[in-house]
Amino acid sequence: MLSSRKCRFGALAIAVLLAGALIFTPGVFAESHQDAYKIGGIFSVTGPASFLGDPEKKSMELAIEEINAAGGVDGRMLEPVIYDTEGDPSKTVMAVGKLINKDRVTAIIGPSRTPTTLAVIPMVKRAKLPLVSCAAGNKIVDPVKPWVFKTAQSDIHAVASIYQHIKQNGIKKVGIITVSNAFGESGKEQLLAQAPDFGITVVSAQSFGTNDTDMTAQLTKIRQEKPGAIICWGTNPGPAVVAKNVKQLGIEIPLYQSHGVASPKFIDLAGKAAEGILLPTGKILVAGLLPDSDPQKPVLLDYINGYENKYNETVSGFGGYAYDAVHLLARAMEGANGDKAEIRKNLENLKNYVGISGGFNFSKTDHNGLDPSAFVMVRIKDGKWELME
């Protein structure tokens, strides 16, 4: 008696689970719908760049859920097929091979990093498949490659925002200190290249290692040249050491940091030394502080609410790249009937899309579509971000 009741209970439980799976899994629903569009996603969900890939994967799923809830693209659902690259170019190449040959996706979103993106560009070119990268490196879209787009802001715009601010404050000479890795080198290149456009001279260019313990020697050398401001370009933890050393040496001139440290972690690491530091950041960090007239504000707040409700964790500054990519792609897919060449053409002609990272206006010569207004300058005051004019 007892065992048969147990049995019946078990059967009931299985039935409920199955029904639940049918209702709540978009994948199953989509498959029953015969012709869902498959969208590939390749992100560094684990590994050293997981701080990029993890929120990107989650944001892609969130965006697809939103689009499907609103009826999909031309009545057809989107189905994500996501692989983890671990930030490794060879694993990325393998994942893209699978997406092209096995999953036969309509388009690919990702990868998260510049080296992994560069590694797969020849593959999507051969397969004639649109790729929307979430990496920041400018090399991805310069020179323009027909099938490759990207949604993350470029160094170019960050440097332009900093120089704009420096110029407004009447400073003519700057010293720069950059980290000796790909991020720092690219920043240094842009800082040196754009300085003349703003009438600024770089009087001293120093570098530091990713794990150096003390940068006072480099800063002393910069101070000798008497610049009006110091610009530090790196990712944690080096820039926090620079911030501390600047205060310890009693250097009074303004210190600018790059968008590479635009996270609460930096304030946490640098502590009191973070006070007064200026940096460019995507608007997501200061969404609540934006004026209501900013067209990005509602988009940002929607995304932040959606993300934090779904995943129950604080939104990061990086997931927006994948979120924008999905929405841009969905828009380009409308009316294309799954034709990849048509989608590519639509993407290239897409204008006036307001996303998380800024206002996108793609063109034949610009596959990033953003301008310096994608960045705002913020100052750290009392351990909080303060929006600058």
Added chain:
Amino acid sequence: MQEILQYLFSGLTNGAIYAVIALGFSMLYSSTELINFAHGEFVMLGALCMVTLAVNLGFPLIPAFFLSICAVAAAGLLFERLAIRPVRHPQPIVLIIITVGASIFLRGIGMLIWGKDAHSMPPFSQHPPLDVAGARLLIQSVWILVILAALTAALQMFYRRTLTGKAMTACAISKKAAWIVGIPTKWMVLLAFGLSTGMGAVAGAIIAPITMSSYDMGTMLGLKGFCAAMLGGLGSLWGAILGGFLLGILEALGVGFITSGLKDATAFVLLLLVLYVRPQGIIGPGEVKRF
């Protein structure tokens, strides 16, 4: 003038750190003829233990300092017991490769426990930096120098005045002879590991406030410390200290007068030059053994 003084201060701070790390290398080498390439990882463990105890668990500074040293030294003892002693044919090359493996293992453990983010902690004492003729000297740098001096004095006392210290020196001179006269050489090796890794932890704990600590900080620090030990002469106490300061100061001057892009290169080129002229290091023991 003010700049040169500032470079010197920067060099002294870094030099003292390298010296403490080099001491760990050197004293292990002198008693076991072993180079522990996982030493940098013990420095990392020391720094992160210190941050956890002092910042996250709110321990007062002094107990946190000694607790982290004890914890890391215990890890060093375990390392000797579990990875080094069971080796059946303990040739130096085999043991060295084991230490390289251990360094990768420890880095992985560090990443699992403390995550990939860097951690920071406030300095030992809250004072504005000292102003010496326009150059700034951090109070934490003074702490580092004081601790280095105390450590050196303690080691000197240990080797010269205590029976255990003398026994250890005897082991270093000839393991077999020491064993014949009744010195428990296995215990001496274990003790040397404990002391050496404890020294690594001291280095980690004193730099945690001036820099950021993360699971991957050990590799470069270990390499620099090894450089310093080689520069001064492996196995020599004073050599390690001299080598550390030389490396630190030359690095800082290299940044000041050549370029910061070549900071690490300056150190390694110097090492090559010294080893070319004096393979035994500046004040190393007269003869050098090659494996």
